[in-house]
Amino acid sequence: MQTVFEAIKKIAFEIDDAIKNSDLGYAEKENASGEDQLKIDVLSDLIIEKEFVTVPRVSMLVSEEKEGALQLHSSGSYMVCYDPLDGSSLIDVNLSVGSIFGIYEGSLDAQYLVASAYVVYGPRIELVIAIKGSKPMLYRAEGDQFKVIGEISLNEKGKLNAPGGTQQNWAPHHKAFIDSLFAEGYRLRYSGGMVPDLHQILLKGGGLFSYPGTSDKPYGKLRQLFEVIPFAFMYEQAGGQAINEKGERLMELVPQHHHDTSPCFFGSNYEIEALKKAYGIN
Ligand code: P6P
Numbered sequence: 001m002q003t004v005f006e007a008i009k010k011i012a013f014e015i016d017d018a019i020k021n022s023d024l025g026y027a028e029k030e031n032a033s034g035e036d037q038l039k040i041d042v043l044s045d046l047i048i049e050k051e052f053v054t055v056p057r058v059s060m061l062v063s064e065e066k067e068g069a070l071q072l073h074s075s076g077s078y079m080v081c082y083d084p085l086d087g088s089s090l091i092d093v094n095l096s097v098g099s100i101f102g103i104y105e106g107s108l109d110a111q112y113l114v115a116s117a118y119v120v121y122g123p124r125i126e127l128v129i130a131i132k133g134s135k136p137m138l139y140r141a142e143g144d145q146f147k148v149i150g151e152i153s154l155n156e157k158g159k160l161n162a163p164g165g166t167q168q169n170w171a172p173h174h175k176a177f178i179d180s181l182f183a184e185g186y187r188l189r190y191s192g193g194m195v196p197d198l199h200q201i202l203l204k205g206g207g208l209f210s211y212p213g214t215s216d217k218p219y220g221k222l223r224q225l226f227e228v229i230p231f232a233f234m235y236e237q238a239g240g241q242a243i244n245e246k247g248e249r250l251m252e253l254v255p256q257h258h259h260d261t262s263p264c265f266f267g268s269n270y271e272i273e274a275l276k277k278a279y280g281i282n
Pocket of ligand 1: 086087088192221222
């Protein structure tokens with residue numbers, strides 16, 4: 001697995017350089033979810049593909065930017081599902097963005113995820129890696145190396161509230177719940193970039209990130225294989241919870257298609273238990 005993480009570290013520096021120095025215009029095509037692709041999306045995807053081609057342990061790649069899977073090394077045991085540059089449309093307003101990686105072994109069901117990682121391209125490059133049974137570990141780029149900063153743990157209760165989705169399309173019970181957190185004094189922290197928004201809650205001790213099913217997106221917006229499940233793993237390993245609108249663990253998801261989405265709630269225990277109550281989940 002270490003060779004996979006070493007590849008992700010190289011990818012982080014290459015994509016950070018691309019963000020700072022390449023063309024941010026639109027490519028002439030859409031990704032598999034029907035979203036307009038930026039040239040930087042396509043370039044980031046290529047950077048990742050080229051790096052993992054050099055890792056014999058990687059048998060297959062599934063990218064947000066491509067419809068199908070890419071077979072690599074038949075002798076490999078790890079299937080890597082990734083979002084090469086999540087929130088890339090935020091680059092042109094100079095906000096932080098990220099790359100997300102889910103490392104699966106044997107099957108693409110959530111229970112077969114063995115590790116996850118994400119990179120935040122912000123004022124600094126930061127990398128978080130979680131493996132089964134350990135707390136997520138934070139690394140920070142210093143020069144051309146990543147320095148270990150330390151483990152990440154969520155408090156039982158946090159202070160931050162990151163409510164995703166278009167508010168006018170929220171269900172009434174979701175809106176009442178989100179408003180109740182603000183009435184308790186939670187601080188609004190939402191940039192529209194999943195990676196920095198979830199990273200901030202992890203590093204600031206906790207709170208809630210929610211992207212519910214909405215009237216325009218009843219199955220949510222965030223993709224199971226390379227967004228929802230990797231972060232669900234992170235939040236559970238950090239001592240929090242990650243559930244869907246039925247109160248089911250997102251780590252029990254069984255994606256039917258590579259680009260399936262799911263309503264998702266990630267947070268500290270207090271906030272997730274409060275959400276279950278507001279959603280009538282016992
Ligand atoms: P909304 C970015 O496009 C993204 O996929 C995630 O990074 C982010 O959490 C979400 O969409 C934001 O969606 O509908 O709240 O703008």
